[in-house]
Amino acid sequence: AKAMKDEDKLYRHQGTLYVSIMSPLENLQALETLEARPDDVLLVAYPKCGFNWMIGMLQKMMIAAGLEKDPKQTPLMEFLSPEMQKVISESPSPRLLGTHLHLKNIPASFTAKKTKMLVVFRNPKDTAVSYYHFTNKNAVLPKAESWDKFYSEFMSGDVAWGSYFDQALAWAKHVDDPNVMIVTYEYLKQNLVEGVRQVCKFFNFALSEEQIQTIAQGSTFEAMKDNSKDSHGQLGNVFFRKGEVGDWKNHFSEAQSKEMDAKYEKCLGGTKLAALLKY
Numbered sequence: 001a002k003a004m005k006d007e008d009k010l011y012r013h014q015g016t017l018y019v020s021i022m023s024p025l026e027n028l029q030a031l032e033t034l035e036a037r038p039d040d041v042l043l044v045a046y047p048k049c050g051f052n053w054m055i056g057m058l059q060k061m062m063i064a065a066g067l068e069k070d071p072k073q074t075p076l077m078e079f080l081s082p083e084m085q086k087v088i089s090e091s092p093s094p095r096l097l098g099t100h101l102h103l104k105n106i107p108a109s110f111t112a113k114k115t116k117m118l119v120v121f122r123n124p125k126d127t128a129v130s131y132y133h134f135t136n137k138n139a140v141l142p143k144a145e146s147w148d149k150f151y152s153e154f155m156s157g158d159v160a161w162g163s164y165f166d167q168a169l170a171w172a173k174h175v176d177d178p179n180v181m182i183v184t185y186e187y188l189k190q191n192l193v194e195g196v197r198q199v200c201k202f203f204n205f206a207l208s209e210e211q212i213q214t215i216a217q218g219s220t221f222e223a224m225k226d227n228s229k230d231s232h233g234q235l236g237n238v239f240f241r242k243g244e245v246g247d248w249k250n251h252f253s254e255a256q257s258k259e260m261d262a263k264y265e266k267c268l269g270g271t272k273l274a275a276l277l278k279y
């Protein structure tokens with residue numbers, strides 16, 4: 001098959017860009033009526049905030065708790081075709097589901113049923129840098145002409161799944177919801193064991209201290225990168241790139257850094273989410 005042209009790789013729907021091949025409109029439309037269950041385990045993360053890290057941990061936790069038998073990758077719900085969504089609608093509880101969608105586009109049923117949602121955020125600068133490398137290495141996304149060009153697109157929200165800032169602002173209003181847990185990439189980097197413990201508690205996974213320690217040991221960047229061929233095949237090295245806090249310093253100009261600080265402050269300043277992100 002002929003390679004897709006860069007300009008066709010994303011399409012715009014209701015103002016937001018989506019990946020043409022992975023989440024065509026029929027997927028998004030079918031999702032609107034996906035029925036949530038109160039015991040679903042839903043992971044939400046803006047692209048590059050640590051989705052694959054956390055989904056890997058959730059899989060380990062569920063296997064250890066005797067809940068999930070199939071250790072294969074969990075696709076984003078927006079990547080599921082209408083047929084696959086039917087399969088999911090019949091699969092046994094508890095289901096492990098994930099998405100990069102903006103809160104307003106998460107199927108309404110999840111809010112109605114008060115399904116527990118674990119939300120992972122990462123500071124916007126490292127998120128942008130990670131996204132820049134990812135878009136250049138993943139064939140389903142358009143190549144960035146330069147860091148400066150990508151930075152501008154990230155700032156204006158003209159990247160797949162839309163604006164980081166819009167998504168963060170939406171969650172900032174739900175930090176205290178009992179069915180919502182927000183965890184940051186930066187917190188996990190420093191407190192992996194405690195992070196695993198808190199996530200287990202949130203979802204009521206009954207794991208022993210030993211199981212928690214084992215999961216944390218298997219979830220370091222090094223451990224997950226070593227296992228990435230098995231978990232992610234060819235894209236292993238693309239998903240597990242550097243795994244550090246602060247790589248933005250190698251990419252941002254002084255002016256870009258200041259501009260993003262100002263935008264962040266304007267959008268999120270004074271919110272509990274900003275305090276959690278300590279950025």
Ligand code: A3P
Nearest residue numbers: 048049050051052053130220221240241242243
């Ligand atoms: P970098 O590009 O900065 O390395 P997502 O899974 O949401 O696409 O996020 C990918 C980012 O999470 C990548 O960031 C990746 O390296 C990082 N990551 C994945 N697993 C990790 C882990 N176990 N520890 C730390 N970072 C991890």
